[in-house]
Amino acid sequence: MRRLSLSATVFGLAGLALGGLLSSGLLPQRPVVAAPGDAPRVAAVDMFKLLKDAPSQKVIDTKRKADRDAVEAFKEEQGKKLRSLQEELANLTRLDPKRRSLEENLARASALAEFEVKWRVARADEDYSAALEKLYAEVRGMIREVASSNGFNLVIAKTDEALNLDRPGEFTLSVAMRPVLYADRTVDITGLVADRLAQAKPPVPPMVPPMVPPATSSPGTVPPAPSSPGSVPPPSSPGSIPNPGMR
Secondary structure, eight states: OHHHHHHHHHHHHHHHHHHHHHHHTSSOOOOOOOOTTOOOOEEEEEHHHHHHHOHHHHHHHHHHHHHHHHHHHHHHHHHHHHHHHHHHHHTSOTTOTTHHHHHHHHHHHHHHHHHHHHHHHHHHHHHHHHHHHHHHHHHHHHHHHHHHHTTOOEEEEEOOOOOOOSSGGGHHHHHHTOOOOOOOTTTBOHHHHHHHHHHSOOOOOOOOOOOOOOOOSSTTOOOOOOOSTTOOOOOSSTTOOOOOOOO
């Protein structure tokens, strides 16, 4: 009996020592793997709120406004130049030898200004799209970090925004875009992700110098526009710059 008691005591002390080593981290521990029958831990986030309130979104909006203002300033500048050419043309008689050359300069300047505005708008739209894609990747990566650190292995998107229908036909689509009808606060990690995003330093947009129109050989003249396929044709009425708009 004494031998059995001594063996039990030794094994008990060994078990306590092994447990202490495992808990202290001195011995490697195998990762916990969920059993095949275990249900996944699900979390929910308000993706639209995170995108709207993200610090990077403010940087994107600021640059977007600067691009819009730059395009409008360029259009106003070119409009003044075209109006000056129109006034000069109006002071010439129909048979004046300078009239044909001035009409050609006006048409060429109008076509070049139209092309330049469309090109600047397209470039600004590309920059805006790229910035939004980068923001989405940033928010999604932060969601993954928060979910992993809190033991969630599945995250679904939800929104608490009202439908705000403009037309009755939008009802079905708006409901279909809101598949999560209820999420308990214990599984809503929107606040945790928002805090992490707020702690991260928003990126600084690159400073892009404004584009300068091509230099002219002499006042009142504009170099010929490229004649390659796809070039913008002259507008119907010289002196007008259409507003292509920005998305």
